[in-house]
Structures are given as C-alpha cells and as structure tokens.
Amino acid sequence: MSKITQPQSTSGQVTSANLATYNADVEDPYPSLSDFHDYEPNLEFDDSDLLQQKHPENDDELELPEDDRAVGAGTPCEYIESPMSDGTIEEDFEKALAREVADRRLSEDNMNVGNLTLEGTSISDEDFSDIARHGIIDVVGDDVAGRKIIVISACRLPSNKNFDYARFLRYLMQTLDAYVDMDYCLVYFHHGLTSKNKPPLRWLWDAYKLLDRRYKKNLKTLFLVHPTNFIRVVWNFFKPMISVKFGRKVQYVNYLHELAQSMALEQIPIPKPVIENDKKMVKRWKPSGALKASTSTFQVAKLPTQQFGASLEWIRLNNNDQLIPPIMNVCMDFLSKPDNLETEGIFRKCGNASQIKELMAKINNGERIVFSDGDVHIAAVILKTFLKELEEPLLTFELFDDILNVESLTKDDKVPVIKNILQQLPQQNYAVLKHLVEFLSLVSDRSCMNKMNEKNLALVFGPNLARPKEIADSTVYHVSAINLFAECLLVHQQELFQ
Numbered sequence: 001m002s003k004i005t006q007p008q009s010t011s012g013q014v015t016s017a018n019l020a021t022y023n024a025d026v027e028d029p030y031p032s033l034s035d036f037h038d039y040e041p042n043l044e045f046d047d048s049d050l051l052q053q054k055h056p057e058n059d060d061e062l063e064l065p066e067d068d069r070a071v072g073a074g075t076p077c078e079y080i081e082s083p084m085s086d087g088t089i090e091e092d093f094e095k096a097l098a099r100e101v102a103d104r105r106l107s108e109d110n111m112n113v114g115n116l117t118l119e120g121t122s123i124s125d126e127d128f129s130d131i132a133r134h135g136i137i138d139v140v141g142d143d144v145a146g147r148k149i150i151v152i153s154a155c156r157l158p159s160n161k162n163f164d165y166a167r168f169l170r171y172l173m174q175t176l177d178a179y180v181d182m183d184y185c186l187v188y189f190h191h192g193l194t195s196k197n198k199p200p201l202r203w204l205w206d207a208y209k210l211l212d213r214r215y216k217k218n219l220k221t222l223f224l225v226h227p228t229n230f231i232r233v234v235w236n237f238f239k240p241m242i243s244v245k246f247g248r249k250v251q252y253v254n255y256l257h258e259l260a261q262s263m264a265l266e267q268i269p270i271p272k273p274v275i276e277n278d279k280k281m282v283k284r285w286k287p288s289g290a291l292k293a294s295t296s297t298f299q300v301a302k303l304p305t306q307q308f309g310a311s312l313e314w315i316r317l318n319n320n321d322q323l324i325p326p327i328m329n330v331c332m333d334f335l336s337k338p339d340n341l342e343t344e345g346i347f348r349k350c351g352n353a354s355q356i357k358e359l360m361a362k363i364n365n366g367e368r369i370v371f372s373d374g375d376v377h378i379a380a381v382i383l384k385t386f387l388k389e390l391e392e393p394l395l396t397f398e399l400f401d402d403i404l405n406v407e408s409l410t411k412d413d414k415v416p417v418i419k420n421i422l423q424q425l426p427q428q429n430y431a432v433l434k435h436l437v438e439f440l441s442l443v444s445d446r447s448c449m450n451k452m453n454e455k456n457l458a459l460v461f462g463p464n465l466a467r468p469k470e471i472a473d474s475t476v477y478h479v480s481a482i483n484l485f486a487e488c489l490l491v492h493q494q495e496l497f498q
Contacts, residue, residue: 128171134158135269136168137175139479141388141463143263145353146381147220148184148460150175155192155273157199165203169210176215178459182348185221187259189270190231191277204234208242216246220350223262225253226277255282262353264389267467305366311391312428323431327363331383332439334371341442342449343376347460351381360385387436388464394433395466395485399424403466406488407481415492418485422496433465434497437489444490458487 138151152172157163199207224231235250253259256270256278302310304318307327315325334340355378359369363382371379387394395403402421406414422430440457447453452460462483489496 126167126170126174128167128174131164131168131171137172138269139175139179139463140269141264141267141467142381142384143185143353144356144385145220145262145350146183146356146377146384147350148179148182148463149187149263149268150179150184151187151189151268153189153192153271153274154197155189155271157193157197160197160199163197165199169203169207172207173211173215176211180215180218182345182456182460183218183220183350185223185262186219187223187225187263187268189225189274190228191226191274192271193230198230219249221262222250223253223259224250225256225259226274226281227252227254257282267388303364303366306364308360308364308386309389309391312394312426312432314391316428323428324435325386325432327386328383328432328435330369330371331379331386332435334379335376335383336439336442340376340379341446344449344451346376346443346450346452347380347384347457348452349377349380351378356381356385384460384464387461393465393467394429394436396425396429397467397469400466400468403485404478404481407484414488415495418488418492419496433489436461437493437497440490441493454487454490457490458483462486 134156136153136156138153140149140151143149231252256265256275259265302314307315307325312325316322319326335346340346359378359382362369399421402424406417406421409417422433425433440461443450443452444454444457447456462485463479465486466482468478
C-alpha cells in the first residue's frame, strides 16, 4: 500500500485549498477531522490567572454581594478602633499571642489539629449535653434580611481551668452544621470574657483553621458586640491571615440599639450581664435618650392596614374576616409558580434588607405590592418575616411546652400527640398553619431541584412558628425540639390535617 502524504502549507498548517486537493485524491471525500489533529492551529492561551495565588475562600466573586452591603452597611473593618474596654481582661497578652501564632504557623505542617479533630468519632454521635447546659450558643429566628441568627455569649463560658475547649469547638461545629448551607449570621456578645474564662490563645488559632471555607462561605455578617482591646489586638494579628472577603463580614457593634437595626432584640436571648453592661456604656458614652432608637418600629399604635407585628386576629378583623392574612396569600401565590418553586435555595438565601424594609412599610400602609420575576428570595424572606413578627407565634405561647415534649416521645406516639396539640389551636391559627404546611409541601416535592426537603424547611421555619413568651435565658435546648415538631408537620401532613 502506498503511503499518502498529507498536504501542508509552508507554515506547516493545513489550508482550505490543500485540503480540497487532498480530498480529491483519496477514496473518502470526507475524512475524519481527527486525522488532522496534529495540524490544529495553535490557540493563544493566557495563563496569567493561573499564576495568581488566591485565598481558598475566594472561589466566589470578591465583590461583596448586595445583600451583604444592605445590612449594617458601612465599613465594618473601620470599627476596629473602638476605645471601649470592660477592664476585665488583662492587657499583657499581645506578646503571648504573637508568640503563639508564630509557633503555630511554623509547626502547622507537623501539627495534628488532633487535639481538635474527631479521631474517628462523628460529631453528630457525640453527646454535648454537658456543654449545652451552659447556654454559650443559641440559635434564634431570622434577621431583617431573612438570615438565621446564631448567638455566642462569652459571659457564659465557664472557668478555663476545667473546661474542655476541644469538645466545645466540636459542639460549635455540630451546631453550625445544620445552618452553614444556608445564609446565616453570627452575633458574638464579648462582654464577660475575663482572664478566668478566656480561651487559650492556641485554641483561637486552631479554631480559625478548623472552621474552614464551608463554615465561612454562607456567613454573611459577624456582629462583634461591645468590642474591647482584646478584640482589637486579636484582630490585628489574625488580619494578615484572613481573606479580604471574610474581613468585610466583620461588623463591630458598640451598643445594643445599633444591633436592633438588623434584628429584633426582643427575640434574642441576651444575657443579663450584657444588658447591664450596655446600659453603663450608653450612660458613659451617649447622651440621655440614646436608647430610644432601640424601640421597635411596631410598638406604636397599629394602623388598620398593618400586618407585620400585628396579631392574626387584628389582621382578620381589618380584612373582612379573611382567615389567611393577605400578605401570606400574595407571597405564596407568587412562590407557587413552577419556576419559583424550583429555585435552588428558596427560603435558604437572604434578601436585600433595605428592599425588604421598604416593602414591609408599604404593606403596613395598605399599599399593594407586586413581585417581579427575580424576587423569589425577597418574597420568601417576607413570608418568613411575617411569621416571625406576629405578636404571638402561630403555634401560640400556651402550647410551647407541649411542643417541646414531643421530642421525647417514641416515633409511634408523636403523630397522635401532635394531632392533639393542633386541635388546641385557635381556629384561625389552625387554618393559617394548614395553609402554610400545604404550601411548604409543594416546595419539598421539588426538593430535587430546590434542595429544600422537609428537614431543611423545618430548620428554616421552626423558630418562626414557636417561641417562649419570655426569652431571657438560653433557648438552645428548644431549637431541636421545635425543628423536630415542624418536620413532623411536613412529613405527616396528610395524617395531621385531614
């Protein structure tokens, strides 16, 4: 068999003219293009981007999302110069921290974050009741942008002589694991951290390393309340090792009434020492009457058209005895459209806080609102916010203890007991809850696309459906029971709402 020589141009590449001549000389006029793979033209490739080192957290766009700028807008990192100090932390830790961080970075390759690793034990299987009883960590409702709020109170940390900080970190991870896949924010009450309960300096570095990108990605804001010199020095040492994007999420809050701009303080279990300290700080640094700003928007006389912050009865009496509040119907009708139901992360993503506040004000003034095609997360947040801000939660204060007791029941006993609880609800509460559960079932039916199954929806809606009348102490024990109750409502809908 004679060898066929493929035509080439002077440049070594196949030209269209030569290719036509070549095709005429062979039996197959349409040879496979793979025969010419050696003659593909060279493509220009700019590999400059590959040479640029990126922080592992910066896989997303470095530009801060609009909703991050909306809540507590400003320059969070600028608040670092707060002059406040509670005087309880010794101020000679700067050199020690520098030494610890330097030693830690040098030995990192050989270090077994080991003291903090699980050593083959699943966090979810570990019993943290001894740590949970301190009430250091709380999970509450949503902020004004619809993000879940996780509270950490330093004053509830026990003595560092006997406290197992490695287990505490695993407990923190277990708590966060349920929420890190949705937008959330952290509120850290720094007052009460003393030399007696201050975590070891080495533990701070280990904690930052172990809480990797998964925990930081959906954290939208870290509120540091009542910052002191300890916070400032720690920040200065960690700042070079923290990504720019994460740094933008840090917001310093000097007074509690500033925090009220982003969330409802009456629904947060603020420790009494923190409240007392805030009063002293306001008296010292602010003129009298400064706390007036913390008054809730909805503590003024209600308008007949008001829905947010009102009671179900008030809304019904001012809307022609309509059982389902108008705003719920507006949100559900919009979200029930097939494309909207299938939106990934529905009820899990936050919205633009300023836009949400504006729409809430219009609704309370009786104005009609119309959602646009891209307003899925806005409508979802407004629905959650309406439930959260009801004067009395949908499941009522009276039934709160009964709801908590369901967690201790066997699987077979749960449904009949829950059904009995539902029968004790006022007529309108029952109708609204049934309507809500039916809608959420539509959402969970499309969980393969929106990633929101019954469990995920329960995590989102549970704290907005039930809460204690007095939120003074830690509520962390309540969260799992409330979420379990909400999940049962969705899973056993047919049996419970016949």
